Amino acid sequence: MISTSDRRYSRRDTVLFLLCLGLSFFGLFSPVTWGRGVADTLRESVLFPLVWLQTRAEEGRTSRLRFRQVTLERDSTAYLSQFLPSLRAENERLRQLLRLSRRLKTGYLSAEVLHQPQAMDGRTLLLSVGSRQGVVLFSPVIAPEGLIGMVSSVSGNSSVAMSWAHPEFRVSAFTVSGNAFGVVAPSNEGRNGEGALEFRGVPYRDSVPLGTLVLSSGLGGVFPKGIPVGTVIGTVREEAGWERVYRLRPAANPGSAAHVLVLAGTSQTRDLAAAFPSDSLLDAVRLDSIARLRRIDSVAQAVKAARAARRDSLVRTTPAQSRTPPSAGQGGTPSSPMQGGTTSGPPPAPKDSVP
């Protein structure tokens, strides 16, 4: 049997439930503006602490996400910036190669050096062009700086080049002044781990000064004449008073070459020296262009200054014409404040302003 208190509780529960249900339905079916008004009021008053709490949490979450995004962006930028110098270097090298190809009057094939995973691979280079592209055996391989080597074996779409660092490499050469001839071969005494060349067979009487450029002579029928091979940096030895051997700094480094040109269908007797202007000539051209720019700038500045002066003089002469000329008793108008300085009386500034 249900007790009186239980029945009272039950009735109160039912009333509360129905009241809540009624209010809910009222909210549900009341006009939208009423609901919004009630919600706004509650948000601004009773529920304000909860809204504040939720806002802080959202801020924390978005800050964390933003921080993560900024970190990712920073990492990406750092990663990309690592490649920037190498990209610049490659870009510069490709530009040099392009300029060289324009200067060359012979046929050529541009090739990519496929990979050099080991230090000793600088002796032989795997090129991305082969017989199908027109490469033949013993084709000279050059870089913008000078001679790299020659093709030692050819297959369909690739070829192997023997660089000047290879022990079997030889090239007939002469000094740029034309007074000494010899044979250039790789040196066994490379300094600081760098490869070096030797200019051998130079007659004892023909001394070659330091810094002399050595070019291929075209003798031997493999390399055309005029390709830079290296620069004399010292003497290696003298053979019994009849021969001098000079040390050369190689013009081109096969270890760092990524793109090269393979000369194809060229006449070996043709002189390619014009395609390899000396450093001093390049500097002169560069300086000349800078001087030209400076000259243009200076002319523009002079024109600007003249215009400014003319404008200034027009502005100054207009008020000066309305003034009365100075009397003769004052001893003439001084041309500048320094000249017109007097020991007494007010300073004659307005007169000095007239040019």
Added chain:
Amino acid sequence: MSSNRVSRVQLLLVMLLMVGLQFYVRPRLWDARISPDFLLIALMLFAMRSRPGLAALAGFAVGLIADTLTPARFGAGALAHTLVGYLASWGRAVFFADNMLVNAGFVAAGLWLRDFIVLVASGTDHRQMFTELTVYSPLQALTTAGLALMVLILFRSMFSVRLDA
């Protein structure tokens, strides 16, 4: 102060903790559609230990908060939570509510029912309602029930109190 009164105060503190978690921790969690509903846990645990009228009133309050802070149709949340609270209180008499797993099951069922009523009352189209009720609601019910189980284990002594006693 009697031990029953102390337990009630402790229970109130747990409810406040749930409110804090709902508004400070939940926004930082993963997808809001499947993250646990701390307010519903508080409501269910309260409703199962109180009289139906009080449970309905608590449900109405929680629903009002939900209606105020979420851009759903005003009144839908209040209606849903009132019904869920009232039914949870009655359900205690029918099921063996002292078992923790039953409590967790109640929470999961309550959440799904709450979502169903809110979606119907808000006039959601059938396709979206189907997706919500078959995908997101069950997932959220699972996470909420799991968290309710953890709360029950952590605060077992506090939830042994009967508010209608």
